[in-house]
Amino acid sequence: MTTWTRRRMLKTALASGSTWFMPWSVRFALGSSALLRAARQALVIGNGNYHRAPLSNPVNDAHAMAEALRGAGFEVTLGVDLVQAAMQDAITAHTENLARSKAVGLFYFAGHGMQLAWRNYLIPVDAEIDTVGALRQRGVDVNSLLEGMRRAGNPMNLVVLDACRDNPLGTATRVDQKGLSQMDAPPGTLLAYATAPGHTAIDGDGGDHGLYTGHLLREIRVPEAKIEDVFKRVRLAVRRRSNGLQIPWESTSLEDDFWFLPPREERKRAEEEVEREFRHELALWERIKESAQPEPFEDYLRRYPHGRFTELAQLQLDRVLAKLGEKKVEIVSAPDNPYGKGAASADTAYRVGDSYQYRQFDLLTQQQLKPGRPRITAITEHEVIYNDGTLVTDRLGNMLRTPQGAVWSPNQTAPFDFAVGKRWNTRFRVIPPKGGNSTVELELRIVDREKITVPAGTFYAFRVETTGWQTGSSVGGRNLHVRWDWKTWYAPREVRRPIAFEWFNHHVSGKILRATRTELVAFQQA
Template identity: 55%
Template structure:
């Protein structure tokens, strides 16, 4: 039987730290949310043949401007038909799958529900029967599935599409959009609560987006606080008739305008942090390996 070897104090200290260092290394390997690229797809549909809306194109343009100011690369689609909308959604999901990023999708226009499924209505849709909807509108589930496949760490989906169904009454849809659960790492925001309808607004922007634009420009505001303040302002302005609603499974904080201490790191800074953590971990591994050898 070989004699039992004793560890030095230095080796014991290294062993006690060993379980903790991979956690730090993991943090270095995974870029923080605010070091990630930001990508957005913004859609505003106003020119419907049978039921035009005055504000969605204005809303989308204004949202795109604020997003660009806060670091997002924006694909702006105005008055999109079905083919253009589907292509934009596919391209958006594919771009998020190329590298970790924060993704944001915003839609203003007509939306409706059929059998508890939610659809975004393109400007070229001609909806006369319930059977027309799956063929001529875009199922929001497709968007969610595309984002899930992309596996990016955070997605924000904003739907100002809860206006009352203006199409043929034979559709027999419920009011507004139906409730959806946000997939992991996703915040899903409605202009009003599921099953209710939202105002298109009397000014240049819809009531919901008007308030969202203001709150997105607030420095140091966590995204949950942004939407809380939007909800309060919209509820008061509508005398309780419209109450915005969110479903969220976010696990990280997000700020449109982050605090200074969360400034975006350069690639050089991220590489330096990674190299520092990796070097420390390799030193521990070497020290621990020496514990199995003679002193």
Template identity: 50%
Template sequence: MRWTRRRVLQAAAAGGAAVLLPWAGAVAQSGGTGLLRASKQALVLGNSRYKQAPLRNPVNDANGMAEALKSVGFGVALALELPRSAMQDAIRAYTDNLAKTKSVGLFYFAGHGAQLAWRNYMIPVDAEIADISELREQGVDVNSLIEGIRKAGNPMNIIILDACRNNPFGRGRVARLDQKGLSQLDAPPGTLLAYATAPGNVASDGEGANGLYTENLLREIKTPEAKIEDVFKRVRLHVRRRTNGQQIPWESTSLEEDFWFVPPRSLSKLADEEAERERKQEVALREKRRAGEEAERKRKQEQALREAKLAAEEAERKRQQELALLEQQRIAEDIERKRKHELALKEAQRLADEAQRKRQEERALQQARLAEEEAARKYKQELALREQRRAEEEAERKRKEAQALREARLAEEEAARKYQQELALREKQRAQEEAERRRTQEPAPGSKPEAKLVERQFQEELAIWEGIKASREPGPLEDYLQRYPSGRFSELALLRLDQVLAQLGEKKIQIVSAPENPYTKGTAAADTAYRVGDRYVYRRTDLLTKLERNPQRLRVTAITETEVIYNEGRFVTDLLGNSLRFGKGAVWSPNQTVPTEFTVGKRWETRFHIVTPKGIDAVLDLELRIAGREQVTVPAGTFNAFRVEARGWRSGGGTPPVAQDWKTWYAPDQVRRPVASEVFNQGAKGIAASNRNELVAFHQS
């Protein structure tokens, strides 16, 4: 049954609910194309009036969220205090509307939620759960929402679940949960999934008018020009600090495009221009259709005239055909009479020719017998001569065969030599073509007009980071993360903030990530607990030639508060594993090619300088993402590893830009350093690097 206004009002009344009007009109968000041109629709649900464990803030949270979303251009359906059937109908109507309008969708739920067998359930106000197994029948499965979104095929979705409150069944009840909060779930394609706190943990209902999570979300949604990932990162930081690490919001994302709740003015202007262009196109299309209809009417009139003319011409043609048929019959009869006369003459001539042929055959037979006798005599003479010649020819043939065999062997050896030369030439040409293809895939950032502006902004951000990276107070680090939530040093800032807050006594909650959960690839934090004496050995291979180089042997010889030092200083990284120095070789400025936390779908970027011993200064710009988690087998064993992909450019240093294509596999819950890595770099002059490193052995304290 579909969720109509009347049905929701009836269902809500039966459950003591209050409902605001459903769908507001779709409002197109300003932007260029794609997501920013799509209309935006939201379904906001809030349940507070539970019989078993009532809550104070979900209705306030839902009302606040509805108003905030309307203010940024969403068409909002708001429903409060819904029983199970009304929740299901509301979700069905919402996903049907997304399928019809292809809008950007946002679903928000505030209320009780729980997990069972790795599935998450939103709890309606009419639920009376005495046993945990009843959760399936009385709760609303989040997977049903996700399945509806999948079928809708709209371009992007946001799912926000502020449903991690503790004790959803009230005190003294029979029901008990195996796990607190919600279960980890990887976002489906084109979706950002947000929880009020990390999976397996619980959130506060709040002391004010709103829950702590939604209170911060309402503020950040209205921040101009903030990308959606930055909105949720700022919310996470605020909530973490307010709760001293006891509530840390969590997201899983598979978004491929940027999205703003309040887009930049330049994009709004572009959206207006795009809308005007589409309006003009629609007017032109209508005019074209009208002209086409008029042309069709005239065509039909002309067609009727042509058909009448054709009918008259057809009648005349048939009359002429009948006259021609009579003439043909007369001619045929005359031809038949002449044919019979000619046949009689031909038969007489045939009989005369037959008699002459028989006489000639008899003379030829007699001559043939004489010739046969003469041929037999000559045959006997020639037979003896042929036998003699055959013996001579056989001897000559054997001599030539021996000579040909020797020449064939020489030719075969020469052909094999030329084939090997051609193979080597083709392989070299293929490598050059592959290098050229990779080089031309995308433009180098150094060629962009804004390159100087980007470098100036980077230097400003770097100066801020250099000034706070050793801070022992959380304030400067928080200020940086608020200003640059997706900054080029945000992963480093998060690591430092973790260290500072731990020293100040924060007991940070952890994500509950279970390998047996079928709905997620899981999450793992970077392991920074290096010990002096840790050892790692890597096999290094050229990807093109397959030739092995000398193995890389690393041993931790010292550890500072911020650095891990290998082989008495010949190689230095930060605590995450980002390279900093190569002995007397290159020096890398602060960078973040390794994240603090591994979750499939995570994206970030980094920019840093590499200075060689000769003073050559190059800049690397990389965009990184965790593309998957997979089984990887190397000489050291088999690992369940996250695959981090990095693509970008190396520019400067007086050389043409070089495209960077890196893949690195990490299993932080098994080994601190990478399991394997591949680097394929190429520029205008060809392939600059093509290496694969594999972990051969390791020892960790």
């Protein structure tokens, strides 16, 4: 736990000058400008001509991917049906080129891939792997590729692995896990798998390309689509086409945004334009949020892959598809994996009678404040009601009514799923019980997964950091301009509500309005 003093808080708030008051999205865009000017280099490999388990699509996939990337300004090196030595030479040349040019780097592989002892291996076409142990000698270790990219020191890397087909060794040799093992992306990297770790991908559905690459090729060509939006749309399309049997997965540590086909010019939108777009998006969400069919949520997610209600839409889509019979794949849990901090989904299986006890104290004075004892007294299709309505949240735990009586419009301060590096945003209204009206705009990111000890025990929790502003009017018409900084810890596989959270609010002038920490003391869940 951080030890705070008033001096330290004020120093933190003011020392960084204008950047402290600069929205994260603006700082993000400044870094993106440099990426737009950087050179682009890609290595594309497609292996299909395997002796034991040939694949029909990877060579076509590689040729098409190379063409698409050239159209997006990449200098592309293409290799098909490569033996081990050629693959290793191509990867070495690629990382050395990145070190010299400091270009944005991209590596794409279609073919067979396997995991062994938490490490992932891409399979050359000449690999005769008669035993699991031979995989280390005859496969190409993905870790060595990532390490080469890290040493290159270039600004950003993208690694796309359409390499999760079923065991290429067949029945001759068994491996402990299917597909690829989860890995956290190194700094400045987006790592994309064709399907969730621990599962296999479909080579194709009768077309010229694999299911995953076919959709990726289409989305890469969409003008002005941000990279993370590209992969979100691909994930949705592959999931729906496979009926949940294949769901792509990404790990990201990107600090700057990137476009395959960037906007012709960058411009900062006026607040009036942002507000107008928000009203339109909110109205759309209010119309569809109780739909019993998947199509409205799919349409919303395609239109707003990074929208203010995407976490809520993902939850509703999941619930609707489950009722329609989808049995979607989940990331295989691997708590001993040294290369990844894992992933989890929010637990929305609340029950009447679930209860939680929290303690709260002032971070400046360490004075104990009034404890919280939320107990679920009712549950509706979309809401969880505590203490007979004193506190109301949605199914993800997002606040709708505070114990002080303030009403929050639909928001997503809590995520649908958890993985280190994930980021999202939300915008919502806050209406206090005694009058006033304000808008809150927040940017959120899962920055780590770490052990945290609170009175209720020790948990391996995801830490979500939240920053943003509340603007508008308070009681009596006084103007509000308040900075929000939160830290929230979640362990969704153990506790449905947060383990702990720190809430730090200060006025634009630097005056501290709130500095509290809340910790879970005890809980009881059905």
